[in-house]
Amino acid sequence: MAKTSSKPVNAVPAKSAKQRAGKAAQGRTHAPPDPASEPPSGRVARAAERREAIIAAAMDEFVGRGYAATRLDDVARRAGVAKGTIYLHFKDKEALFEELIRTAIVPLVNRIAPPPNPGGSVRDMIELFARTFIQEVATTQRADIIRLIVAEGPRFPAIADFYYREVVSRGLAGLRAVIELGIARGEVRQPELARFPQIVVAPAIVAVIWKSLFEKHSPLDALEMFRVHLDLIFGERRAT
Amino acid sequence: MAKTSSKPVNAVPAKSAKQRAGKAAQGRTHAPPDPASEPPSGRVARAAERREAIIAAAMDEFVGRGYAATRLDDVARRAGVAKGTIYLHFKDKEALFEELIRTAIVPLVNRIAPPPNPGGSVRDMIELFARTFIQEVATTQRADIIRLIVAEGPRFPAIADFYYREVVSRGLAGLRAVIELGIARGEVRQPELARFPQIVVAPAIVAVIWKSLFEKHSPLDALEMFRVHLDLIFGERRAT
DNA sequence: CAATTATGACTGACCGGTCAGTCATCGTCA
DNA sequence: TGACGATGACTGACCGGTCAGTCATAATTG
Known part of the structure; x- marks a missing residue:
């Protein structure tokens, strides 16, 4: 493996680096906090956001390397997500593509x-x-x-x-x-x-x-x- | 995928066998055989022919699958050649491409x-x-x-x-x-x-x-x- | 606290590249 | 001319790394 860092790469400035941000802060439900940068407390919202992050990351990787040469490990890292998470949203690499x-x-x-x-x-x-x-x-x-x-x-x-x-x-x-x-x-x-x-x-x-x-x-x-x-x-x- | 046969496919009919036609029938054969389908006896001619066969096979494979998804095993099989032979003619996959x-x-x-x-x-x-x-x-x-x-x-x-x-x-x-x-x-x-x-x-x-x-x-x-x-x-x- | 969701170590197949060994061809000498 | 050793093109089993996809475990949520 090799390749770059072990942290999210985040070429997509939009919405990514936050998924880890507020976990300590107020992991609990109350206080409807800044919805623009804090992780949404709703599970569905959270899931949808992850899905989008994966797609955005996949976009960069697929565009940059082509289908066959793209590694899902890289997509996951770039999306700030574990590889298994990809498979919660997409059947396989081809479906994601x-x-x-x-x-x-x-x-x-x-x-x-x-x-x-x-x-x-x-x-x-x-x-x-x-x-x-x-x-x-x-x-x-x-x-x-x-x-x-x-x-x-x-x-x-x-x-x-x-x-x-x-x-x-x-x-x-x-x-x-x-x-x-x-x-x-x-x-x-x-x-x-x-x-x-x-x-x-x-x-x-x-x-x-x-x-x-x-x-x-x-x-x-x-x-x-x-x-x-x-x-x-x-x-x-x-x-x- | 595909696989087809295990014999040479030779998609490029053009000048595969004839360029050495004249002097070909010397090595050990007597009756001048069909120069269009017999392997030329000269080693250099033979090598050149192999090189062309590899390129022709690589053409089909790369065109059909793209660079990353093409397997050199398939190229070799299609060219009717062992995989190692490819490396006698080309430094690596990229050079072949x-x-x-x-x-x-x-x-x-x-x-x-x-x-x-x-x-x-x-x-x-x-x-x-x-x-x-x-x-x-x-x-x-x-x-x-x-x-x-x-x-x-x-x-x-x-x-x-x-x-x-x-x-x-x-x-x-x-x-x-x-x-x-x-x-x-x-x-x-x-x-x-x-x-x-x-x-x-x-x-x-x-x-x-x-x-x-x-x-x-x-x-x-x-x-x-x-x-x-x-x-x-x-x-x-x-x-x- | 049960259910749901996320994780990442792990697996097994796959593939680029290697190399020791084989053998057809070639050069040479008797 | 024929035989024989030298040559190097060719082979394919093998190796090490890679990567898609899995799953037991952990974390989070309501």
Whole structure:
């Protein structure tokens, strides 16, 4: 074993280091103490918090090492929990992994979900979408989740299925609707584009990959790239 | 898992046995046997063949399982070789993996390399490039190599560096030159495109990912998608 | 204090890497 | 040319470390 320390590593600043904190303080039930940093006295709340800590820790480890190379010992240590505790919440390593992806997908979708833009132009809608995507995904750790899905997806059909169903098909359907609106309005001059909404998001996908592989060789201004791409779709540049 | 047979599988039919064909039948055999399936008698030739068999086997295993989950026992079995033999040719698992990628990159580059198209239009040049790429890569096992690089690249900087240097930077430079030619000729109407050649290849990249993750959910006509994309760059559709 | 939850030592399978021994091939000499 | 010793490619049993998953025990809770 070796590897780093024997104490919780806690790469996730959010909620972790406290689980041991108040055990001496007021292990008993009364005094409803600071609920934000003290261990909640309720068992269910406590359990839920542990579960989240495990998922957060697993996220870091799986993203950093990939599925096979991740050790549950490390996940446990990082979560500030004993290894056995993981098995109180998840059937096995694979279940933890799949649950992790599922958990990560939801906020991902919410982040970049249908930008409900009432009166704007179609270009603005798509540009807003792209800006959100690039800022909230391509730049952050969420990008690694996407890379993780690409990397492990073929070996975990359940994950690929889930991702296709929850993200890809919905996203493309929404995008297609927007494109068709743009065609109807005359903003988009290439009607065939509605057949391949993938074309619209392709540069964003490429940006995600680029960031994780080649950013250090040659930085990429993803947002600017996407604007140029939009110029191809909508015509001449507009002010931003 | 899998296991398959205990005999060599030899997934790469190409040049496994023939390179030593001529002088082969000397060692002790009389009747010149089928040079395509008999082991060559020369020790060096034999060794080279084994090395190739190991790489071919490693390719299948690494692509199918990822780096960490691949067992060298399986590679050896698939190559029809004892495990120790692997270590006569490669320092360790990591060296085998990196060498494998290196070996795979060269034919990849040659396949889709500068399409020396003299008189044609820029669109034709790019379309030929895309067609070659999609037919020779996106459709074949080579796509898995790309996925493998995306998946493992962050953990193997040497591989990411190599890939960037040998493929990405050169490819983009060539593409940029072609784009600038197109701008000069007036074929490409968006001069900014030269700043982001990634946009041109993005749909091809997306096609590679799509094929390996979602093809079964929803088949994608990559070539047609790319044509639509070219329409965005060059304007109205041309006959093909 | 009984029930529930957490712990971490432990197990057993697994796998990367090693190495002493084998034998086909090669060089050499009669 | 044929025989024979030298060579080194090849083998696979083996070793040591690793890690997913278990379970008897301890701690906590209501």
